[in-house]
Amino acid sequence: MPHYHFSLQNSDERIEHLGSIELMDDPEADTFGKQVIRELLDKNPEQYARWTMEITEGKHLVHNILF
Numbered sequence: 001m002p003h004y005h006f007s008l009q010n011s012d013e014r015i016e017h018l019g020s021i022e023l024m025d026d027p028e029a030d031t032f033g034k035q036v037i038r039e040l041l042d043k044n045p046e047q048y049a050r051w052t053m054e055i056t057e058g059k060h061l062v063h064n065i066l067f
Helices: 026-043
Strands: 003-009 015-022 052-057 060-066
Touching: 003 026, 026 052, 026 060
Parallel strands: none
Antiparallel strands: 003 015, 003 052, 052 060
């Protein structure tokens, strides 16, 4: 199974690596990433406003999500 990496970046170029997980495919990684974003925004919407989540698998960019 593919191994996906998740990281966050804010407008100040601060990067947080959230970790990685094995998932079935790109759509599952996208769904997982969006769930993590919802949880972050539920806990602290002001802190994470206008951040971006980057989802990669190896050198392949799967998705870049602005939230």
